[in-house]
Structure formats: C-alpha cells, structure tokens
Amino acid sequence: MDKKFSVVVAGGGSTFTPGIVMMLLANLDRFPIRKLKFYDNDAKRQEIVAKACGIILREKAPDIEFEATTDPQTAFSDIDFIMAHIRVGKYAMRELDEKIPLKYDVLGQETCGPGGISYGMRSIGGIIEIIDYMEKYSPNAWMLNYSNPAAIVAEATRKLRPKAKILNICDMPIGIERRMAAIAGLKSRKDMEIRYYGLNHFGWWTSIMDHQGNDLMPKIREYVGQKGYNLDDPEFKADPSWSVTYDMVKEFYQLDPNTLPNTYLKYYLCQDEVVEHANREYTRANEVMAGREKTVFTECRRIAEVGTAKNCGFEVDEHASYIVDLARAIAYNSKERMLLIVENKGAISNFDPTAMVEIPCIVGCNGPEPLTVGAIPQFQKGLMEQQVSVEKLAVEAWAEGSYLKLWQAITMSKTVPSARVAKQILDDLIEANKDYWPELK
Template identity: 45%
Template sequence: MANTITVAGGGSGHTPGILLTALKFKEDFPIKEVRLYDIDEERNSDMGIIVDYLLKKHNTGIKLVVTEDPEEAFTGCDFVFSQIRTGGMEMREKDEKIPLKYGLVGQETCGLGGFSYGMRSMKDFLEMVGFIEKYAPDAWILNYTNPESIISESVRRQFPNIKIINACDMTIGIEELLENSFGYDRRNFIPQYYGLNHFGWYKELYDVSRGKDVLPEVIEKIKNEGFDVSDMVPSWAHTYRVMEEMVKNIFPDHLPNNYLQYYLYEDKALEEDPNYTRANEVMDSRLKEIKDTVAKIKENRELDTIGYESESHGLYIIQIAISILHNKNDHFMLIVPNKGAIPNLREDAVVEIPCYVNARGVEPTSLRYDIPDLHKGMMEAQMASEKLLVDAFFEQSYQKALEAFALNQTVPNATVAKKILDEFIEANGDYWVDLK
C-alpha cells in the first residue's frame, strides 16, 4: 500500500535529498503523495518548485501538495518527516554569534546557542504535534528537529502517547568517516554506543565480516593516521581534527561524538572566525543553491546543472519507516527514555542508544553495564541543564532558565549566563514563551 508523507519544514534544503532517497527505496516504501508543510510560504513555495521538477524528472506519478495549512498537511498522512527550524537561518546566526561575543561557544545545538534554539523549537514543535494528534493520530512522526534531547523531553511530557521516533544522523556521519578514512564498511557494524544526543561515545564496533570488535584498531588508526578530511569544507575538517585530539588525549578507549569538542575543547572551537559562522556558510551555499535552482527551473535553463541527489541525511528516516512498515526489527541509534537502559544513569534521562524498530515502534536495548564516571558525570550535568530548560519552558520561569544557562557546561559563571540569557530573550522576542 502506498504512503502519504508530510515533510514538516518542507522549505529546508535537505528536502530534495530526503525525497530522492525515498525514491531509491520505492519497492519497500512506495509513495502516493508528498506534502510539503512550512510556515514560511516563500521557502515552501520555492521548494515546491524544486520537488515538483524532481518528481516529474523521475516519472514518479507522485502527487505533490504544498501547503501552510496544518489540516491539509496532516489529515490522513502516514508519516511525518520533521525538520522544522523555527526562526530560520537568521535566528541560527544569532544563536551562534551572541555567545561568541562573550567568548563562549557559538553553535546551533550545543551551549547556550543550542538552548536558545531549543526554546524556539519546543514552542513550534509542540504546537505541530498537537496538529498531528488532531488530524493524523495514527501517523508516525520521524523527527530530525533539533536540539533533539530537548525536543524529546518536551514531547515526552506533553504528548506521552504520541507515535514519535527521534533520530539523529550524526552517528551515520561518524561511521561514514571511518569508511572513507580507513576502508571499513559501516553496514557490517553492530555498534555499542551511549550518551545524549550530540553527546556520546562508542564503546564497541563489532564488525560481523571479521567476527570481532574493531574499535581498538580504529582508535589506533585515528591516533597514527588521522581522518581523511581532504574533501570536507574547512569547518568540518577542523571539527574532525579536534575529534582526533579527543581520542588521543581524553578518551583513549572510546570513540567520542565529535560534538563533545564544544564542551572539552572550547578553545579549539573558538579558533574559527566569529564573524562568519556555520549559519553564514549555509546561507551562502545551501540557501543560495535553492534560489539559483528555482530560477533555472522557472527559466527552463541549465537544467543539467541541477545537482540534487539522494543523501545520507535522509537515509536514516527512510530506513526507519521501512522497518516500521515491514516489521524488520532493524538496528538504529535513537533517542529514548533511559528507563534502566544505562544502569547507573537516572531513569528519566533521555538517552541515545542502540534500538530496534518494528511495527510497534522502538524497542531500546539494555547496555547491561555501568558507564565510566567521566562520561556519567558529563552526561548528568548536561542532562540536568536540559531538563531545567524544559522546566523553564513549561513553567515560563526565568529562574529555571537562568539555572539552565548557568549549569550548561560551556558557561564559566552565572554572571555571563545571565547576560546572555537576557540578550537571547530580547533577540528571540515572541519566538520564546514569556519568561516571568
């Protein structure tokens, strides 16, 4: 039976890659209708032009709906692929640059920029989940919206029974880096990984083709050879060079998520140009590409230069959807309530661990071992600050927001935490709830 999918945040530059990935799996994941839903009418319209062109180019016969109306977007849909970005790149730029003014990490999911984004995301995401509960109560929400730990915690509190799976493709990115650098095939990996979103560690990488854990040799290769970053943009190359240092100096027995650099090597993260952040990179590349592509399609010129392709960013949620549809029990790294999965971590943590996905949804695995004190201590501090932020959102509490900002591990003292919080309140305006 063919499916109706709604892409929430349809105006995103990732939308073509997700849909082209879905087309590669049309036997297992047939689609009859695609709906692009976005509150930004201009961006949604632009992406509608691109998606319409791609669907016709591939002779899909798939119906396309472009809408800013939640009832039209969600009624009767089977899957919602969520990638909303409240405030767009303009607010992301502020998330990154305001902390940098104070000498702190400026990043969209980590540090206080991530908290600013989280407060915006919760407001719009929870409203959207309410629409989905009303118009498509049986739909699965496959969520990429960041910051995922904060989103997951807020949804757990307000919509405990909603059918949602929170996934992040960063672990795919790390495993693909190992493929490209050292010749492994990530399809053979059975990983043991634990942490919070963008805040975790590989404990084991069992390679089924070799019948053993290859993580020790991976770590030695990282130490002795380093990653192959020759084809990366400078910001990502820098990220993985810092990741090499984390392996060499801090985590000799584990492979860390690269985002831990923002908490442990803040000085390295601050080496990049504070006046030209990742938001500026995206505005000058992906957003410009959208406008250029729309112009080519409208003017019927240079169509052979339109370069949208299937991408790994979309692969994860397509494979999750297929595992649900066909009850495959495939293995994914997902963000779920802990409930004892990590025995020495608090029960109500929202953790990222290996899970199986079937027709019932997510079946988390239990690690059955205690994690090291260094990892546990870092996670508990991060988790507490995130929970305080979610408290601040639901209680509209300035005090809880200040506590969350002061506890964040990128923040040296409460004085600077308060200054940045106050500046973010002004910068975000109605994007945030009114803190009292």
C-alpha cells in the same frame, strides 16, 4: 510490499528538502510512496522549493501525488509518516544563537551551549504544534523527527507529549560511522555492528564489529589517534570548518582511549580552543547562508524557470537514507537496529531513568525497543548528568515560563564560565527571541 505510503515533509522550505526528495525517489523500491506533501509556515520560501521538487517528481515519479501547503488540515490529513526537519527562526536566528554567546567569549553553536538552548526554546513550540496536528488529523501516523536541537526537543516531547508516536533521531553518528567504515576498509556502515551510548551530540562508541564478529575498534582507534575522523578519500572531503572538527577529535579521544567519541564533544571538552579560533563576525550560520542556502535556492529557481529537472544539480542525499530505514522498520516490522533518542528507563543502569539517551534500539511496528547498555564509567556519567540537567531545566523553563530555570540551565552548561556571564547571555537572548520564546518571569 503492496501498500504505498503517504508522507508529509514538515519543513518543506528547508535547504535539505530537495536532497530528501531525491533520496525518497531513489528508495521507492524499498519504501513506495503514493502521496508526498510539503508543510511549512513560510509560504514564499516553501514555494521556491516546492516548484522545483514538483518538476522533479513529475519527471521521475509521476504517479506520486504531490502538494505543498501551509494549511495544517490539508498537510496532516491522510498521512502515514511525518518527516520533520523544521528550523524555527531560520538561519537569521541561528546567526544570533552563535554570535551572542561569542560576545562574552562563550561558545557560539546552534545545538550546544547557550545557542543550543536558545534554539531549543524556539523549537519546542513548533514540534509540539506538529504533534498536535498529527494526532488531530492522522492519529495512526508516526512522526520521524530529525529537527535540532534533538536533545531538548526529545526531552520536551517526553515531558509534554509522553504518548505521542514520535521517534527522535540524529544523522551525526551516521555520518561518523560512514567514516569509521571507510577507515576499517568496509563498503558501508551497515557492515558494522556498533554499541554506543550518550545523549544527542554527546556520546561514545564502545564496540564496533563486522558481521563476522571481528573487532574493528583497534584499527579505527589507531587511525583516529593520528588523524581524527579526517580521510584522504575525495568522497569524504569536508569543508574547512568540519575538517577542523574531525581533526580535533584526536585531542579529546585520549580522555578515554577505549572508546571513540562523537565530534560534538569538542564543544564541551575543547571549548576554550573553539572560542579562541572562532570568527565572531562570520560564523557557521553565515557560511551556510552564503553556501548551501544560496546554492539550493538558486538551483530551485533555475529548475522552475526552465521547466525541467534534467541536468538537475541536486543529488541523492544518501546520508539521509536512515530516514527510510526508520520508516521501513515501522511499516514492515523489520526489526532494524538503529541509534535513537529514547527514554532511558534503566537501559543505562546507573543513570537517570527519565533522561533521553541516545542508544541502539531494535525498531518494529510498535516503535523502539532499547538495548541494554549497563553501567557506564564515572567520567562519562558525570558529563552526561550535567548536560541532561541543562536539557531538563531548559524544557522546564519553557513549560513554566521560568526566567530562573533558564538562567540555571545556561549557568549549568559546561560551556559557560559563571552565573554572571550566563545572565548576560540570557538577557541578550531574550531580547533576540522575543518573537519566538514564551514570556519568562
């Protein structure tokens, strides 16, 4: 393990960046770093985070060369990996993604329904731009993308940059698997071997075993049927909105009690209940701006002011260690088994071969090798076909500047009741996103 790697974090001003840095530092024995860069197009926001992270790096790993920049050539030259978690439009636009649909009694959420489509239309250009910078300045690098909405972003990269060295991954299943492992009495999610299929934020676990081959599904299913994914353990304490989400799983779990569902299916299978209980004036975006965003930036400013990261309020984001697992798999050809968003190409035998599906893959130096899933049941297949069509139409709308295709995409979403309502939402979203979306005709 002599080689040390150069990494750029795209989205250097993100509230998640300090936790990512702490996680990378905690894993230097597994993934040694020689150079770490931040890249963001918002210099002021990034500077706040970078000043604090620079102090943390100076005190904990002074050998790592560090810089923060808004210049693409500086950022993307001499790098091995891009770790991308960008949010085009930041939380102010997320707030509109959530509140505009709610005006029409439609689900308001950042990755699902019209809000997810809106966010996707903003994200596509940003991700494509980063890919192009990578290919221009460091053509041998890999981009590890965990920017949302991952489903639309993955479809866009498949269609618009099919040869790009990009891997799309999501932490949502990982967070749920940590809870499953605790329910099963295991120390780590890595003590489990899972089978899973679906689309991003839209999938099901079909098998969970330990390394000795013992079936863990009966015990986990029994628990989920009673309590959802909520746990009494303080380690898994969730804020109120997430606690409701974990609890709601027990309702739609019964639709196929042989599997275990992703929490985000609540937005498609319980959308009326979600809308009924939504606070239309204070959505999740408001919670994040008043909570994590305020806390992170306050702590960054404090560290910069005192000039030391001792007694730092940032903790290692163990939840994000999957990013190191993915980078290691590529760097060391470790054949790590991971859930990735990849082109189907027959892995799900009775599903669109061009769909970007989330399934287990073996990851090595040449990228992912998807594992065969086989045929899936009609219920899941029907839901997935509807949702993947939404994603494809949204990407086509962006690429073609097509108002009609975006109207079709929103109309087709299971969260939207009619074409008329879809058009009303679309027209409001166009006005809100005029600085971010391509012109639609």
